[in-house]
Every structure is written in C-alpha cells, then in structure tokens.
Amino acid sequence: MNEKKAILNVRMLGDFSITYEGRQVSFGKNTATKAMKLLQILIYYGEQGIAREKLLNALYVREELADAANNLRVTAHRLKKMIIDAGLPEHDYIVIKKGIYRWNAPVPTVVDAREFRKMYEEAQNCADSRQKEELLKEVCNMYRGEFLPEISGDEWVLLESVQYKKLYSNALKELCDGLIEKCDYEEALLFCEPACRLYPFDEWQSIKIECFLGMKRYKEAMKEYDDTAKLFFEELGISPSERLMEQFDQMSSQLKHVKPKEIQDIKQRLKEEKGQGGAYYCSLPSFRDSYRLVTRMLERSGQSAYLMLCSLTDGKGHPLEKPEKLELLSEELQNTIQHCLRKGDSFTKYSPSQYLVLLIGTNKENCGLIFDRIRKYFAREHRSWNKYVEFYVSSVAEVDNLDTPIQFRNDDSGWK
Structure with a gap:
C-alpha cells in the first residue's frame, strides 16, 4: 500500500x-x-x-x-x-x-524539469493577471540552475539547457516587469537575486539597479553598478552595456540633483535609435559600404584597420552543419560580438556560421586579444563551447591579396 x-x-x-x-x-x-x-x-x-x-x-x-x-x-x-x-x-x-x-x-516519476516546462506553459496560457503572476513566481522558484550541469558538455543536454534557461529568463523578465510596474520593488529584488548569482554576465543586475532607483536607494544602486562594472572588466575585459550606462547617468543625476539639459532637435534626429549598445551590427551591403569608406579614409590617415572573420565549427575544424545547433550558436555568437566590442567597431553576418568584424585603430596582436575576449564570453556558461569558434584576421590593406584568408570581391555578391 x-x-x-x-x-x-x-x-x-x-x-x-x-x-x-x-x-x-x-x-x-x-x-x-x-x-x-x-x-x-x-x-x-x-x-x-x-x-x-x-x-x-x-x-x-x-x-x-x-x-x-x-x-x-x-x-x-x-x-x-x-x-x-x-x-x-x-x-x-x-x-x-x-x-x-x-x-x-x-x-510515479516526477521530474522537476518537465514540471517546470509545464508550469511555464500554464503561466503563458493564463488570462487572469493575478493568477499568472503567482504562476510566474512558481516557475522562477522551480529553476535552481542549469539542466544536468555535470554533463553539460553532452550535445542533447546542451540543447535542452539553453531552452530551459530561455524559459526561465522569459518568465523572470515578465514577472519583474510586472512587479516594477506595480512599484513592488522589494519582491522584484527577491526574484532577480538568484538570477544575478546564476548568470552574472546576463545583466540581471540592471533590474536590481532599477529597483534601488525606484526606492530612492541611490547609494545601493551605485554600489551595484560599480560591482557589476568591475566584474565585467576584470572577468571579460569589457565595459558595461548601454542600459547599465544609462542607469549610471540616471544615478549620477539623482545623486548630484542635476537635471538633464535640453538637447538640440537636430542632434536628437541624427542620434542612433536606442538599441543593445556595443559593436554596431549592420546588413552585409551596409557593412560592405562601411568597409569601402574606411578603406578610403585609411589611405589618407595612415591609421590601421583589420578585418576579422569569426567562424563556427563542429569542434574539429570543420564547418558546423547541424541546423538546430548552428542556429543556437550563431545567435549566441552574434550577441557575444555585439557585447564584447567597442561602439566604434562594426560587424555583419556573412553566412549562418560566419561573422565579419571591422576593427579600426588596432594592431594584429590586439586582434588576437579581442578574439580571446570574444571566445571567453562566448563560452562563459559552457566551457566546451571554446572549441566551436575560430577566427582569421587580415589587415584591410592586405585583404585584396590572394594569399589572405579573407578576400573582398569586386562585384556585388559580397565576401568570400
């Protein structure tokens, strides 16, 4: 019995x-x-x-x-x-x-991962806002870390792990957005704290800062920003994102009791639309035009510029071909490049498995350091991902030489 x-x-x-x-x-x-x-x-x-x-x-x-x-x-x-x-x-x-x-x-066998997914779907299908909030809270509480972390290098585990993390991130963002909208900052802090520990480089700290600002706890907000900026610089060698920088400006103005000055209308019209910050992503045709313009400018200034090709492989140097895995890693590589490079750098997607990056004002040695930074961030959660990305680099002045790994075509078909 x-x-x-x-x-x-x-x-x-x-x-x-x-x-x-x-x-x-x-x-x-x-x-x-x-x-x-x-x-x-x-x-x-x-x-x-x-x-x-x-x-x-x-x-x-x-x-x-x-x-x-x-x-x-x-x-x-x-x-x-x-x-x-x-x-x-x-x-x-x-x-x-x-x-x-x-x-x-x-x-009966009850698996927490399956229950987690079931609860998430129930929350998404719930029409009652109060009940949905409670379900989202339960979803976030059920997520206690990566899916089967001890065998995270196994391909099937990796794919499932990424999906569970995405569901958790979606649920947590939706929950915190709702709580902040109601000015329930203390509870939002309670739920984003575990995410900051689990994924310190996903910038959940920005929610904590927003909550501290909402409660007028400016010194705590500033400390959270400083700690996050230090973490990013020391661990990854990169600056905080555009969103964190905006929050820093907001904190600075609050602390100094200074209101922002009026901005000229023409400057506002020319300003880039609010985006993710970091390196500038553009379409291949736009990237090609930028490359041609930079080439002309370098002829006069004598400044150096390099073209970097980042490629996804199967871990053994061969092109990555599995569609599901390629889509996942390609999206992550794009986010990584955008996050790790400066605002003055631009990049584009050349193929499903390749990205081109235009690096201005650097040298060949620094290109290697830049790629190490990209690879480190790319594999920040899954160390086995190190082997899936490689790079080639050529000086812009040498790109048209036949013996370089990256060449630009004279026609409109793009890069090869």
Whole structure:
C-alpha cells in the first residue's frame, strides 16, 4: 500500500538527484558514467521513450566503437542492477520495444524539469493577471540552475539547457516587469537575486539597479553598478552595456540633483535609435559600404584597420552543419560580438556560421586579444563551447591579396 503512494522525485535543474520515500537514492560518487547518463536520458524522456539510434548518438557520438549497439545493451543491463542495488523496488525499469527505450518505474516519476516546462506553459496560457503572476513566481522558484550541469558538455543536454534557461529568463523578465510596474520593488529584488548569482554576465543586475532607483536607494544602486562594472572588466575585459550606462547617468543625476539639459532637435534626429549598445551590427551591403569608406579614409590617415572573420565549427575544424545547433550558436555568437566590442567597431553576418568584424585603430596582436575576449564570453556558461569558434584576421590593406584568408570581391555578391 505504501509503495503505491511512493513517488520518485527527480531533480535535473541545478544538479541531479533522485528521492524515494523521503531518502535520497545513491548511485555512488561518479555520476558521469555511461550507465548514469543512460538513466538520466531514460528518466527525462519518460513514457514517450527514445529511439535506439537517438540514444546511441547521445551516448557514443564522440567515440569510435565497433559495436555501439552491443555496448548499449551491456550498459542497460548494468544500469538495471545499479537501480536495484541503490535500494529501489525490484522491477524491470527499462522496457525496449520496437527500437524504443522507455523508463518503466513501478511508482510515479516526477521530474522537476518537465514540471517546470509545464508550469511555464500554464503561466503563458493564463488570462487572469493575478493568477499568472503567482504562476510566474512558481516557475522562477522551480529553476535552481542549469539542466544536468555535470554533463553539460553532452550535445542533447546542451540543447535542452539553453531552452530551459530561455524559459526561465522569459518568465523572470515578465514577472519583474510586472512587479516594477506595480512599484513592488522589494519582491522584484527577491526574484532577480538568484538570477544575478546564476548568470552574472546576463545583466540581471540592471533590474536590481532599477529597483534601488525606484526606492530612492541611490547609494545601493551605485554600489551595484560599480560591482557589476568591475566584474565585467576584470572577468571579460569589457565595459558595461548601454542600459547599465544609462542607469549610471540616471544615478549620477539623482545623486548630484542635476537635471538633464535640453538637447538640440537636430542632434536628437541624427542620434542612433536606442538599441543593445556595443559593436554596431549592420546588413552585409551596409557593412560592405562601411568597409569601402574606411578603406578610403585609411589611405589618407595612415591609421590601421583589420578585418576579422569569426567562424563556427563542429569542434574539429570543420564547418558546423547541424541546423538546430548552428542556429543556437550563431545567435549566441552574434550577441557575444555585439557585447564584447567597442561602439566604434562594426560587424555583419556573412553566412549562418560566419561573422565579419571591422576593427579600426588596432594592431594584429590586439586582434588576437579581442578574439580571446570574444571566445571567453562566448563560452562563459559552457566551457566546451571554446572549441566551436575560430577566427582569421587580415589587415584591410592586405585583404585584396590572394594569399589572405579573407578576400573582398569586386562585384556585388559580397565576401568570400
């Protein structure tokens, strides 16, 4: 009777653990073995199951095995024994039918990641604003960190992790925007604090600063800004974003009791529209025109400029071709380039896997340092991403030489 009421509670957000009848199930210290990875995959996919080919790819894609299917059978057999040895009820936990592997526990299995996604969808479909706020709070409280962080280098985990982070970020932003609109600054601070710890480089600190400003706690706002600016400079070698700089200006004016001066109308019309700050992103045709103009200017000034090509690879130097992974990494690389470079730098997307960057007033040695900064920020949350990006660089004066890795065509087709 008690067994029927028992539940397997599985945590995958922040770390991995299984709780059964009030006690944590122990499988030993090493949670990165093939058997443990198989367990995590099977529990995550649950009753819907996972196809053998997909499972083989998830477990053995980086290994050259003569008979991966046989290895999978041996691993599954070992896992069945491990489950029983860990103290769970005697049962056939792995069912294989028509090439589909399924988790088959004798008691309900509750996975926090699946519950998190379900709660998020419920919040998005909720029409009642007060109830929706409560659901968003629950969503944010359920997120306790990255999805299966100990095996974050595995491709399937990486893709799922990015999606869960996106849902958390969306929910937290929507919740904090609503709380700030109601001037409920204390509660907004309460919910954005964990995000600042989990993702210190995603600038959730700007919400804290906005809350401090709303409560007229200007010194705390200034301290938060200073701490964030120091973190970005020391860890990544970059300046704070446009939004944080605007908040700094606002704090400075409040502290000095000085109101902004009137701006001339013509200057306001010419001013760039409010955006993300950082390097200037433009279309390929616009980038080409900027490049041509800079080339002319350099002929007179003698100043140096370099063209950098940042490319995404499969980790082994070959072009990255998997569409889903390419879209994910390409978006992140664009955000990284924009965030890491100066306002005076411009860049464009040349292809789904490549970006061109125009660096003015620098030298070849600094180009390497700039790319190191880009790569460090790009892999700030997933160290394995280091291997997915590489670069080439050429002086603008040498771009048209045939022996350089980057060349500009004379026709209108762009770059090659």
